[in-house]
Amino acid sequence: MASTTDTPLVLKSGTSWADAWRRCLAVAPEAFQEDRVLNLWGTSWRADGRALPATSPVDGSPVAGPPRLDGATAQQAVRAALDQHRAWRHVSLPERRARVAATLDALTEHRELLALLLVWEIGKPWRLAQADVDRAIDGVRWYVDGIAPMVEGRTPLDGPVSNIASWNYPMSVLVHAMLVQALAGNAVIAKAPTDGGVACLTLACALAAREGIPVTLVSGSGGELSEALVRAPEIGCVSFVGGRDTGAAVATAVADLGKRHILEQEGLNTWGIWEYTDWDALTAVVPKLFDYGKQRCTAYPRFVVQRALFDEFLAAYLPAVRTLRIGHPLAVEHPEDPFPALDFGPVINAAKAKELDDQVAEAISRGAVPLHRGKLSDTRFLPGQDTSAYVQPVTLLNPPPSSPLHHAEPFGPVDTIVLVDTEAELLAAMNASNGALVATLSTDDEATYTRLAPQIRAFKLGRGTPRSRGDRDELFGGLGASWRGAFVGGELLVRAVTRGPADERLPGNFPEYQLVP
Known part of the structure; x- marks a missing residue:
């Protein structure tokens, strides 16, 4: 259990689970009881079913x-x-x-x-x-x-x-x-x-x-x-x-x-690097890519890097990933201090943390090269707290094809890198999961981007910048196996849950057709 300060950390004042639960009971007594939440149906809150035990990923407490x-x-x-x-x-x-x-x-x-x-x-x-x-x-x-x-x-x-x-x-x-x-x-x-x-x-x-x-x-x-x-x-x-x-x-x-x-x-969202030189921009964006420990559908867990640029890529990537701030989201030096500024805390539970650790260990045993592994000593914890749901950031080069990290989204702070020599290899590696929600291609030459972009199977594609679900009028969907049914975002979300003309074909990915707006 480590802290980046010499002062033992404490829980920020007024932020305990007991504090939050008391506030829930006061704000919505119809929906909360002393020991459980209720379900809502037929306009009434009901104590149906047995409440399952649960623990917080933050510290393992109930x-x-x-x-x-x-x-x-x-x-x-x-x-x-x-x-x-x-x-x-x-x-x-x-x-x-x-x-x-x-x-x-x-x-x-x-x-x-x-x-x-x-x-x-x-x-x-x-x-x-x-x-x-x-x-x-x-x-x-x-x-x-x-x-x-x-x-x-x-x-x-x-x-x-x-x-x-x-x-x-x-x-x-x-x-x-x-x-x-x-x-x-x-x-x-x-x-x-x-x-x-x-x-x-x-x-x-x-x-x-x-x-x-x-x-x-x-x-x-x-x-x-x-x-x-x-x-x-x-x-x-x-x-x-x-x-x-x-x-x-x-x-x-x-x-x-x-x-x-x-x-x-889910899909394996990829970030391609090809004939690229703006390394300061990449360094700036890498920490943002680790928000919430990459536990989101639009995370980028895979970098596909031109082999000739690998040394320059590492020189930009590794200093950035070493700046990540991880720990208990409510741990501060003094009770009245502001909330800590963190990139991520725990993953969703201890079982997921073990799964990720096991996948990383297995990949390394089969030939993956560890390029970066975060240290527990760089993590902010309360004295003696349970840390079983915390995973340090890891970066692996060339996960073997037999590893889940090669072909699936890890849903945790694990990056993998594959090296390519040709544009054909670049496209094959960026399309490894038969469709994705987002992808990014970093290349200096606009003509190269324009030529390659249509061949990358992602609903949203960025040039040197990350894409996300988006808000308001920004549309969202997926290509290939990453999405089925109607696309959403902007007016498409409303169209997806209403009826229009009898012959209407909603934008989306359906067995009988695909219509991209």
């Missing part, structure tokens, strides 16, 4: 776990959501706008509590936790201001939208999507992520429900609830964010049923 509902209860919740949907779809647009705007005001009022819950539940540093909350609020407010032309000539779906999302962005992805879906005239269902974020999501749903938003919140095993949340005939659309294995099962189900769907899946 936090609220998601109740485990059974399939029959989930079916009841879906039927109740359909009743809400049939009423809500006839609520006027001005009324829907007013209720969503009131929800945003409530979220703004409790912004810091929502962010603190994200710190404890999923390990986000304070800066990134606040950004997750703010992006949700600001993004939905953009839709509130501009929704009228987006829904003109369109109608809500026939049933509620079922949202099944990963744990890493409960606010800026999941809550954002739910509120826009409701603004467009749909009732919304959310399955709380199993690995973290249930208290934050519960508080957000409580604030929305108070303003009359038709929201349902359930939790439990994905396998047990999928019959209700994916296959039930009452569901009008399935919106999924997660891995390819689970996404493929959801895709099969919705394809069989002909159901509207938005399925965001």
Whole structure:
């Protein structure tokens, strides 16, 4: 357990899990009990299911776990959501706008509590936790201001939208999507992520429900609830964010049923370096690429580097990666100090940390070359705290083809580098995962970029700069196996959850066609 200062670190005043829980009980007593969160369906908060134990990735201490509902209860919740949907779809647009705007005001009022819950539940540093909350609020407010032309000539779906999302962005992805879906005239269902974020999501749903938003919140095993949340005939659309294995099962189900769907899946996002000299720009961006320990769908875990430039690449990359600030997101020298400025804290849990450590060790044993490994002594911890969910940044050269690090997104602070000699090798390496959400090509020559860019299979491509999901009117999707169904972002999100002309072909990646806007 190490600290970068000589003074033992302490927890910032007023930021303990007990402090956060007391505030939740005071703000939303209908949704929280002394020892658990509740689920919301049929307009009532209910103590259904057994609350599963959970621990914080920050220090291994107990936090609220998601109740485990059974399939029959989930079916009841879906039927109740359909009743809400049939009423809500006839609520006027001005009324829907007013209720969503009131929800945003409530979220703004409790912004810091929502962010603190994200710190404890999923390990986000304070800066990134606040950004997750703010992006949700600001993004939905953009839709509130501009929704009228987006829904003109369109109608809500026939049933509620079922949202099944990963744990890493409960606010800026999941809550954002739910509120826009409701603004467009749909009732919304959310399955709380199993690995973290249930208290934050519960508080957000409580604030929305108070303003009359038709929201349902359930939790439990994905396998047990999928019959209700994916296959039930009452569901009008399935919106999924997660891995390819689970996404493929959801895709099969919705394809069989002909159901509207938005399925965001992972891909190996790559950063290519070819005939490039602006190394100061690369050095500046490398630490930003490690935000939240690369636990996001638009992280860049793979650099594809022209062999002749490898020495210059390392001279730019290694000093940058050595500046990363890691540790307990709430550990300070004095109780009243500002929150620590960190690039990332823990990964989502100790099991994920062990998986990453094992993958790195196995890759090295099979020939990968370790270029950088962070040191525990450079990490900020409280004295004696559990550190089992923390992973130091690692950079490997040439992971072997047998390693998961060669072909899949690690979802943690592990970079891999492969070297190439020709443009054909560059393109093959950048397209290693059959489609990605984002990619970047750093090259000095504009003509080279223009020639190679169309051959890189990513929905968003940057020239020397990282791409991300984006906000407001920025579109988002994926190519190949990284995305199935309708694309989102801007007005496409509204189109994806409403009905237009009978012959409409939504922009998206479907079995029968692909339409890129």
